[in-house]
Amino acid sequence: MADRRVVVTGIGLVCPLGIGVKTVWDKLLAGRSVVRRIQTFDPARFDSQVAGEIDAFKVADYVPKSYRKSTKVMARDIEIAVVAAYEAVKDAGLRTKCLIERGEAQAPVIPDPTRFGANIGAGLICADLQELSAAMYTAIDPATGKFSMARWGKEGMNNLTPLWLLKFLPNMLACHVTIVHDAQAPSNTITCGDASSHLAIGEAQRTVQRGAADVTICGGVESKLSPMGLLRQSLLKRLATNSNDKPEQACKPFDVCRSGAVVAEGGGLLILEHLDHAKARQARVYAEIAGFGASTNPNDWNDPKAHARAVQLSIQRALADAGVKPQDVDLVVAFAPGTTQHDQGEAMGIAAALGGKVPVVAIKGAMGLAGAGAGTIDTAVAAMAIHTGRIPATINCTQPDPLCPINVNLQPIQREVKVAVTVGYALGGGQYGALVLKKY
Numbered sequence: 001m002a003d004r005r006v007v008v009t010g011i012g013l014v015c016p017l018g019i020g021v022k023t024v025w026d027k028l029l030a031g032r033s034v035v036r037r038i039q040t041f042d043p044a045r046f047d048s049q050v051a052g053e054i055d056a057f058k059v060a061d062y063v064p065k066s067y068r069k070s071t072k073v074m075a076r077d078i079e080i081a082v083v084a085a086y087e088a089v090k091d092a093g094l095r096t097k098c099l100i101e102r103g104e105a106q107a108p109v110i111p112d113p114t115r116f117g118a119n120i121g122a123g124l125i126c127a128d129l130q131e132l133s134a135a136m137y138t139a140i141d142p143a144t145g146k147f148s149m150a151r152w153g154k155e156g157m158n159n160l161t162p163l164w165l166l167k168f169l170p171n172m173l174a175c176h177v178t179i180v181h182d183a184q185a186p187s188n189t190i191t192c193g194d195a196s197s198h199l200a201i202g203e204a205q206r207t208v209q210r211g212a213a214d215v216t217i218c219g220g221v222e223s224k225l226s227p228m229g230l231l232r233q234s235l236l237k238r239l240a241t242n243s244n245d246k247p248e249q250a251c252k253p254f255d256v257c258r259s260g261a262v263v264a265e266g267g268g269l270l271i272l273e274h275l276d277h278a279k280a281r282q283a284r285v286y287a288e289i290a291g292f293g294a295s296t297n298p299n300d301w302n303d304p305k306a307h308a309r310a311v312q313l314s315i316q317r318a319l320a321d322a323g324v325k326p327q328d329v330d331l332v333v334a335f336a337p338g339t340t341q342h343d344q345g346e347a348m349g350i351a352a353a354l355g356g357k358v359p360v361v362a363i364k365g366a367m368g369l370a371g372a373g374a375g376t377i378d379t380a381v382a383a384m385a386i387h388t389g390r391i392p393a394t395i396n397c398t399q400p401d402p403l404c405p406i407n408v409n410l411q412p413i414q415r416e417v418k419v420a421v422t423v424g425y426a427l428g429g430g431q432y433g434a435l436v437l438k439k440y
Helices: 021-030 065-073 075-094 099-100 131-138 149-155 172-181 193-209 227-235 273-278 304-322 340-354 371-388
Strands: 007-016 050-051 115-122 187-190 215-223 263-274 287-296 330-332 358-363 419-425 431-438
Touching: 007 075, 007 193, 007 371, 021 065, 021 193, 021 371, 050 193, 065 172, 075 099, 075 172, 075 215, 075 263, 075 330, 099 172, 099 215, 099 419, 115 172, 115 193, 115 371, 172 187, 172 215, 172 358, 193 215, 193 263, 193 287, 193 371, 215 358, 215 371, 227 263, 263 273, 263 371, 287 304, 304 340, 304 419, 304 431, 330 371, 340 419, 371 419
Parallel strands: 050 263, 115 187, 115 215, 330 358, 330 419
Antiparallel strands: 007 263, 007 287, 215 263, 287 431, 419 431
16 A cells, blocks of 8 residues: 555635635735625624625536536535535546536546546535525414424425425435546545544545555535534534624634634545555645544543543544654644633643654634534645745734643744644544544
8 A cells, every 4th residue: 555655636625715726825925814794694683793705706607507407406515515626627637527518628538437536525514594494484373473393394384395305414415526537446435533634634644555446536624604504513612702893803812812613614625545546647746644543432422531641542643644743744733622621632732742852733714614624724735835945824822821831823934844734623522533644
């Protein structure tokens, strides 16, 4: 397996910072937050009223004309994944079925569809409340004014499209992406909360390494931007609630004044490719995925020490897989959602695995936490830092917490990055993953 090296040849990002890797990267380097008061729905009754929102797009603009009817059964998460897939394959210079049918590429198809796989992380897709509540309203018993299960079975559910459930199954992200781009090699869906992106990318690397595919499209997407998504995070007391009047300052990773996370929507997909396959078609290489490690925290997820141990283990396992020593790491792209315990534990884990001198950057202050999609954006940041030799600042961290014993990068800097580490974890699920990227 070690002989089959795996490289990143395409990056497709769709997040509050923009659509496309160049747009997102330029805004990160500019150092400004795009978190704002929620516009998708009225947040007035919520304690936290800010979020990272993606500006309007039409998913039909990213699929062949023959597939546009299928966009009617796509939830927001699926739409974002389909747009990210288009951006990724186009950025990689692949000629998939989608691009050929859209008239944007010429045959033959690259890659061979039977050697093109997928691993996509997904979150808990929230139902469309307007659609569901309208149907439920028709199930109210006029005699009692209460919801009637009998009327729901007889009349209420008939107001939903027969394909309604297909909008909310987490495997439908990979389903639509693989159909649109004709990816016929092994396909998998990872549903491990906020750790899903890292675990999906790690499994995709393994898929190519073991020879089951030459190319994989991988990463994660999630939209927590809905009343239900916001309510869940609010009930778990994870959100910043003291910055509704200054949303761009709400999320403060590693800062001594941090008070919680900010919900967001988005994520991305990467094209991972066997190095020989990439060289044969003279593809641009952003970075090499050199190592992957995972761990589990079965203890108190809010205990910084237990959290630190799991972070440390995942990083150490990724370093061992890559054959990289801790002193060789030039950059860490941290997960750092801005919550007190998670940031502290993660910092302790990074320091235990790598020491306290390596520069650490966190980007949630710029756009919020996109759940299952967050780790792909972090991994893309690591790849771009290696590719461009530039490191963005950790936005909204002005006074690093002394309980976070790491070197938080506070200003954008230019320096060569040969090895970068990213880490991700599920805030309430105990799953952890880390990736080591190297300069090719």
